[in-house]
Amino acid sequence: MIDVRALRENPKNFIESCEKRGFGKEEVESFLALDEEWRSNLKKLNDLRKRKNQITQAIGEKVKLKQDSSGEKEEVRTINSEIEAIEAWQAGIEGRRSEVAALIPNLIHDKVFVGKGDDNNQFVRFWGRARVFTDDVEEFSGKSNGKGKYEILSTRPMSHVDLEDRLDLVDLERAAKVSGARFFYLKGRLLKLEQALVSYALDFLADRAFVPVEPPFMMRYDPMSKATDIETFKESLYKIEGEDLYLISTSEHPIAAMLSDEILDPEELPIRVAAVSPCFRREAGAHGKDTKGIFRVHQFFKVEQFIFCKNEDSWDFLEELTANAEAILQSLELPYRVIDFCSGELSRLNARKYDIEAWFPAQGKFREVVSASNNTDFQARSLNIRYREKNGNSFVATLNSTALATTRTMVAIMENFQDHGAIRVPKVLIPYTGFDTIFA
RNA sequence: GCGGGGAUGGCCCAGUGGUACGGCGGUAGCCUGCUAAGCUAUUUCUCUAUGAGAGCGAGGGUUCGAAUCCCUCUCCCCGCGCCA
Numbered sequence: 376m377i378d379v380r381a382l383r384e385n386p387k388n389f390i391e392s393c394e395k396r397g398f399g400k401e402e403v404e405s406f407l408a409l410d411e412e413w414r415s416n417l418k419k420l421n422d423l424r425k426r427k428n429q430i431t432q433a434i435g436e437k438v439k440l441k442q443d444s445s446g447e448k449e450e451v452r453t454i455n456s457e458i459e460a461i462e463a464w465q466a467g468i469e470g471r472r473s474e475v476a477a478l479i480p481n482l483i484h485d486k487v488f489v490g491k492g493d494d495n496n497q498f499v500r501f502w503g504r505a506r507v508f509t510d511d512v513e514e515f516s517g518k519s520n521g522k523g524k525y526e527i528l529s530t531r532p533m534s535h536v537d538l539e540d541r542l543d544l545v546d547l548e549r550a551a552k553v554s555g556a557r558f559f560y561l562k563g564r565l566l567k568l569e570q571a572l573v574s575y576a577l578d579f580l581a582d583r584a585f586v587p588v589e590p591p592f593m594m595r596y597d598p599m600s601k602a603t604d605i606e607t608f609k610e611s612l613y614k615i616e617g618e619d620l621y622l623i624s625t626s627e628h629p630i631a632a633m634l635s636d637e638i639l640d641p642e643e644l645p646i647r648v649a650a651v652s653p654c655f656r657r658e659a660g661a662h663g664k665d666t667k668g669i670f671r672v673h674q675f676f677k678v679e680q681f682i683f684c685k686n687e688d689s690w691d692f693l694e695e696l697t698a699n700a701e702a703i704l705q706s707l708e709l710p711y712r713v714i715d716f717c718s719g720e721l722s723r724l725n726a727r728k729y730d731i732e733a734w735f736p737a738q739g740k741f742r743e744v745v746s747a748s749n750n751t752d753f754q755a756r757s758l759n760i761r762y763r764e765k766n767g768n769s770f771v772a773t774l775n776s777t778a779l780a781t782t783r784t785m786v787a788i789m790e791n792f793q794d795h796g797a798i799r800v801p802k803v804l805i806p807y808t809g810f811d812t813i814f815a
Numbered sequence: 816g817c818g819g820g821g822a823u824g825g826c827c828c829a830g831u832g833g834u835a836c837g838g839c840g841g842u843a844g845c846c847u848g849c850u851a852a853g854c855u856a857u858u859u860c861u862c863u864a865u866g867a868g869a870g871c872g873a874g875g876g877u878u879c880g881a882a883u884c885c886c887u888c889u890c891c892c893c894g895c896g897c898c899a
Contacts (some may be wrong), residue, residue: 414862421861421868428834428868431880435833438879448879455879595889638825638859640841763825765842768859 376601376757377479383410392482395489395718402478409472416465420458427454477605480723481753484690487727491719499729502701503710506532506791511739518741519712523734532737533796535789536668539565541796542815545669556666557658557673564813568788568800569676569781571807573651576678576779579703580649585680587649590629593620598632601757604723610660626650627775630681635758638768645684645692649778652677668786670742675782682774683760686752689772693749696776697729700745703779707801709787710734712741726751733783737790744783747776 382389386407390400430447437444488497498520505525507515515523539545544565550558561569577587599621600608611624623629630650639646654677665671680699682692697713704711716728731745752770755761761768792799797814805811 417862417868424868427879432834434879438833444879451879640825763841763858 376753377476377481378752378756379410379476382406382479388482389479393480395483395487396480396721397491397719398480402475406472406475406479409468409475413465413468413472416461416468420461420465423454423458423461427451427458430454478723480721481726481751483718483721484727484749486715487721488715488717490717492717493720495717496720496730497715497717499713499715501710501712502705503708503734505710505734506736507734508532508736508739511736514739515734515741518732523710523712525710528736531739532790532793534668534737535670535786538789538793538796538798539668542798542813544813547668554673557671559669559672561669564808564810565785567808567810568785568804568813571800571804572779572781572784573676573678574807575804576703577649577651579706580647580678580680580699580778583647583699585647585649587651588626588630588633590623590626590633590650590652592623592629592652592655594623594629594632595619596621598635598758599628601635602628602631602754606722610658611656613655613657622655623652624656625654625677625775626652626679627681630679631754631760631773631775632758634683634760634771637760639683639760639762639771641685641762641764644762644771645682645688648681648683650679650681652679654780669782670786672782675780677780678778680747680774680776680778683755683771684774685762686769686772689749689751689774692772692774693727693729693747696747696774697731697745700731700747700776700778704731704733704744706803707784707788709744709784709791709801711744722748724748724750724753726753731777733787733791735787735790742783744780744787745777747774749774 377389382403386403389403393400393403430451434444434447434451437447488495498518501519501523503524505515505523506528507525508528508531510531512525512527515525533541536547542563542565544562546560546562547558550560581587593615594602596619599612607624613622615621627650629652630648634646653674655674656672658671658673661671669675680696682689682696684692701711701713711731711733714730714732716725716730721728725748728746728748730743731747732741733744734740735742749772751772754773755770760771760773762771788801789798792801794812797812800808800811800813
């Protein structure tokens, strides 16, 4: 939710932000018109209510003195019917006003590159030493701005799908029989690896002042709608039939909503949360993409970083979250690039977003494994999360970032650490897995 | 699932039909060698703001007037039942 007063005072900022995103200014203009009418109705209503309160109190006095007050009662009835009429009209205005307000996106950070489409996402940096098949050198160098270090592979590594099959780690066919496409049975040492990844990421964050939290895996419509946007509802969320409950698509949402309607002590800030949960996604907008294997699936585990802080500190924390996610990938020895999303690719909530894309040598591509966003005070305003300040209360800023999503990270490990048909386990995980190789 | 009790400002708590009492904490000021104490004001949201309106878990209803009475729903506590 945008700051309505800021919008009234300075619509230009919001129109500019909308236009950078490739939206029109219709929403802003339509909001301003509705808002004007809303305020004028509010004035009428308040004047009538004031009059009503005065008469009602006078009736109270008369009743005490046992005087007749039937004239006053009749007057209040008249006022009531006027109020009722305006209220009915106002309810419609207010409904449309909030619908339009919900469509206005967050203000974009000044440094976000103005552009549309993936191609305009800005390269920030590369880390690591990638294994690149001869045919993919051009793709690799282009996407790493010529800064990516690499060694050439003379043969393409096996796809994770074939490898899982050969090592009997994933059963997709039986999962399809039981649950449909994009589901899987995870087996043997790959399951152990998954658990190791989760434990490792939680420990990593606990060492950095994050409080580990397991949230509810289902949420009601009201908090969900405040924590996210309409796109997520349309494309990601599973609804429980006959109940007001949705399966979470990320722990970001229940964690954000955790502090809704609360006023925090500024001393408590920043609040760092390391959340772990399964994530359920319909992938409705992804027909035909990544249909094989466990790269894009309906359920996976994710360790998520979440921060509640003061708005003015949020930009430093965006860097902290990104640095943490990078440190995890570095410790797993996975080469990656960081990209800064262009204006047209941001969600309505995001003021700025970095993605981290690991190099997948079998696919010959960089693919998203981490997404780190600063939603400034936009999400907190919808959820009504404030902190106390000397001159009134302010909304907190909320930030979220993947620490580690299990399925994609496992695919990255399988593609990057293939060794003669076996999978080498990254060193930092060995204490958690208890083995250093996955083989047939 | 059944029965009983509950939800009031940041926190605690009073309030059986006349417009939310009191305390704690926070903030600002006064006072005082310092600190503490004490005193005063303030504390949520909205608006066209020296003023006004809304707000007592949510939504409806009755009434001139509802925290209070009635209905529906949500959540919490206690007991019973069921259960990994």
